[in-house]
Amino acid sequence: MTKTSAARRLAAAAAVGGGGLSLVGAAGYGLLRGEALFARKVIGTFDGRVPDATGWYGRGRPGPAIKIALLGDSSAAGYGVSTVEDTPGAMLASGVAAQADRRVHLQALCVVGARSSDLARQVDVAIGAGADVAVILIGANDVTHNVRTPTSVRFLGEAVRRLRGAGAEVVVGTCPDLGTIRPIPQPLRQVARTWSRRLAAAQTIAVVEAGGRSISLGSILGPEFDAAPAVLFGADRFHPSAAGYRELARVLIPSVLAALGHIAEDEHEPAPHRGERVLSVARAAVKATRTPGTEVGAEDENDRRPRRRRRVALMRRRRRPDVATESPDEDEESES
Numbered sequence: 235m236t237k238t239s240a241a242r243r244l245a246a247a248a249a250v251g252g253g254g255l256s257l258v259g260a261a262g263y264g265l266l267r268g269e270a271l272f273a274r275k276v277i278g279t280f281d282g283r284v285p286d287a288t289g290w291y292g293r294g295r296p297g298p299a300i301k302i303a304l305l306g307d308s309s310a311a312g313y314g315v316s317t318v319e320d321t322p323g324a325m326l327a328s329g330v331a332a333q334a335d336r337r338v339h340l341q342a343l344c345v346v347g348a349r350s351s352d353l354a355r356q357v358d359v360a361i362g363a364g365a366d367v368a369v370i371l372i373g374a375n376d377v378t379h380n381v382r383t384p385t386s387v388r389f390l391g392e393a394v395r396r397l398r399g400a401g402a403e404v405v406v407g408t409c410p411d412l413g414t415i416r417p418i419p420q421p422l423r424q425v426a427r428t429w430s431r432r433l434a435a436a437q438t439i440a441v442v443e444a445g446g447r448s449i450s451l452g453s454i455l456g457p458e459f460d461a462a463p464a465v466l467f468g469a470d471r472f473h474p475s476a477a478g479y480r481e482l483a484r485v486l487i488p489s490v491l492a493a494l495g496h497i498a499e500d501e502h503e504p505a506p507h508r509g510e511r512v513l514s515v516a517r518a519a520v521k522a523t524r525t526p527g528t529e530v531g532a533e534d535e536n537d538r539r540p541r542r543r544r545r546v547a548l549m550r551r552r553r554r555p556d557v558a559t560e561s562p563d564e565d566e567e568s569e570s
Contacts, residue, residue, distance in 0.1 A: 259370045284311045284346060287323030290563020291338040292331030299337040303329060303360035305353060306367035306371035310344035312479055319559045320476035334496040334556040343471050349375045351388035357393045361400040367493050368397045373409025377430050386550045387440045394444035404446030408434035409464035411452045438519035438530050442546055453527035488551030489529045518548045
């Protein structure tokens with residue numbers, strides 16, 4: 235079975251509530267579980283309070299405000315940092331405000347330890363708040379807690395469909411490559427890498443078919459982290475440091491701006507010289523997992539072919555210059 239067909243099969247299983255592809259047999263699971271417990275002890279924990287990035291950004295910029303809902307797990311919340319300016323939410327909102335020249339209200343709904351099954355409650359709040367765009371970072375805890383891939387993907391797909399049905403654009407950062415976390419011993423590390431990449435590909439298919447766009451986050455725990463773990467990993471050696479979260483925000487901002495329509499004219503269509511192209515959903519999903527920072531866009535609404543044969547845009551958005559990260563204001567009036 236090819237990686238493309240495996241990704242498609244996992245996404246299809248999620249759609250009908252079926253089983254997934256087992257990566258390890260029952261005999262090996264006990265070994266992996268023991269190694270996972272050992273890895274948790276080696277990694278350790280962070281017992282500090284995660285700063286809340288909810289608030290208003292874009293001081294002095296015009297309205298109406300762009301409403302961003304940030305959903306997901308600890309990677310969205312900024313687990314491990316001590317100041318709000320170092321959270322990915324504050325960096326994301328500050329960057330969007332600067333590039334779009336608009337006020338931004340960010341609502342951080344993410345919860346440390348969340349899995350895909352926890353998204354429904356976060357989606358309820360985002361819809362109630364009338365979010366213009368929802369950014370979702372989810373999947374790592376599904377892998378570390380052995381959640382079956384079709385189950386995980388089914389919850390994510392439903393979250394995207396609900397948000398799109400409420401009129402919100404959706405950008406999903408897919409599961410990062412967990413195979414670069416050094417405290418995790420082999421063979422568990424290789425299993426984590428395979429599992430996380432398969433989940434990321436299946437997530438991409440589900441997200442695109444539900445009307446959203448995905449962005450590969452392999453770079454968040456991929457080559458850049460592996461090359462400089464002391465800089466880009468936090469104190470627990472599992473979650474990103476402030477510098478790592480900045481890399482995360484730099485990957486997300488171009489896709490969020492694209493979802494909102496705040497991009498240059500030459501960025502609307504794939505550019506072959508940037509390695510951008512139009513591919514089938516499944517092929518695009520697999521290619522995205524191999525190239526961190528790759529966006530897979532929503533389906534062409536005019537494409538009447540069967541869903542599994544539809545084609546989508548694979549984009550490699552130009553990253554925007556870094557801007558100073560603001561601290562959030564509690565009241566809108568302070569933005570005027």
